[in-house]
Amino acid sequence: MLLQIQGIISTISLLDLLDMVIVAFVLYKLYVMIRDTRALALLKGLIVLLIATVISKWLGLNVINWLLNKTMTVVLVALPIVFQPELRRALEQLGRGNLFKKSVFLDEQEQESLLDELGKAVAVLAKNKIGALIVLERETGLSDYIETGIKVDGLVSNEFLINIFIPNTPMHDGAAILRGSRIMAAGCLLPLTEDRSLNKELGTRHRAAIGITEQSDAAVVIVSEETGIISLARGGRLVRDLDAESLKEKIRPLFTSKNHTFGNFLNWRQYS
Numbered sequence: 524m525l526l527q528i529q530g531i532i533s534t535i536s537l538l539d540l541l542d543m544v545i546v547a548f549v550l551y552k553l554y555v556m557i558r559d560t561r562a563l564a565l566l567k568g569l570i571v572l573l574i575a576t577v578i579s580k581w582l583g584l585n586v587i588n589w590l591l592n593k594t595m596t597v598v599l600v601a602l603p604i605v606f607q608p609e610l611r612r613a614l615e616q617l618g619r620g621n622l623f624k625k626s627v628f629l630d631e632q633e634q635e636s637l638l639d640e641l642g643k644a645v646a647v648l649a650k651n652k653i654g655a656l657i658v659l660e661r662e663t664g665l666s667d668y669i670e671t672g673i674k675v676d677g678l679v680s681n682e683f684l685i686n687i688f689i690p691n692t693p694m695h696d697g698a699a700i701l702r703g704s705r706i707m708a709a710g711c712l713l714p715l716t717e718d719r720s721l722n723k724e725l726g727t728r729h730r731a732a733i734g735i736t737e738q739s740d741a742a743v744v745i746v747s748e749e750t751g752i753i754s755l756a757r758g759g760r761l762v763r764d765l766d767a768e769s770l771k772e773k774i775r776p777l778f779t780s781k782n783h784t785f786g787n788f789l790n791w792r793q794y795s
């Protein structure tokens with residue numbers, strides 16, 4: 524056995540190693556891209572189906588195996604349709620060369636300061652029932668959405684954020700998009716979710732927040748103008764009735780370098 528392993532190792536050339544590193548890198552990038560999206564749940568389902576197919580063949584359960592094989596074929600054909608947003612995003616990133624861009628990430632102090640400013644702003648906005656939609660960009664680039672708004676590119680502060688959403692000011696309508704500790708743009712237009720199962724009380728502000736999190740790994744903070752309720756959208760889901768502190772607790776893990784050291788190192792968006 525040991526000799527066999529030694530034999531295999533001795534046949535591995537430098538080129539094979541390079542080959543394996545590239546494949547591992549691409550697979551890792553794919554995982555990062557679909558992590559925290561609904562695509563990951565679909566992928567897990569697919570793996571379960573694959574394992575069931577192998578086991579049924581191994582046990583000689585012919586009818587089940589035939590059914591699973593047919594299901595696999597249908598699923599494989601449906602896959603590009605279901606994964607269409609993720610595939611589009613991957614190809615876009617590849618086209619823009621973002622896949623290999625040098626990156627920077629926020630250190631812990633910058634993260635805490637960002638959370639503090641965000642928390643303070645949201646508390647004031649909620650208390651005064653000022654509607655707000657704040658998108659926190661993560662690894663998926665949101666440049667297309669930034670372009671729909673008014674470019675700002677300023678350091679985040681609670682005063683700045685509050686000012687953006689003061690009613691009847693030019694930028695209050697739409698979403699503010701944050702990249703790292705900078706506000707990139709305000710008044711941005713986001714895609715609305717088509718989820719019909721959502722609470723009918725939720726209007727377009729909340730639907731836009733959920734919509735962008737279905738198409739990216741962004742986290743979105745919403746303050747309701749009607750009720751002052753603070754919510755957080757992520758991965759197509761909405762968590763409601765938060766306060767500034769619980770909001771910060773929910774957001775912190777999404778941005779800590781401990782949680783995403785490798786991902787951040789490779790992916791965190793460049794300030795541009």
Ligand SMILES: Nc1ncnc2c1ncn2[C@@H]1O[C@H](COP(=O)(O)OP(=O)(O)OP(=O)(O)O)[C@@H](O)[C@H]1O
Binds near residue numbers: 656729
């Ligand atoms: N596609 C969109 N992209 C960005 N912002 C949007 C979008 N659609 C609506 N909004 C914002 O939401 C506001 C309208 O919110 P609406 O009252 O319909 O939603 P809501 O979810 O009920 O929110 P609220 O609880 O604050 O009333 C708009 O004035 C605009 O600022």
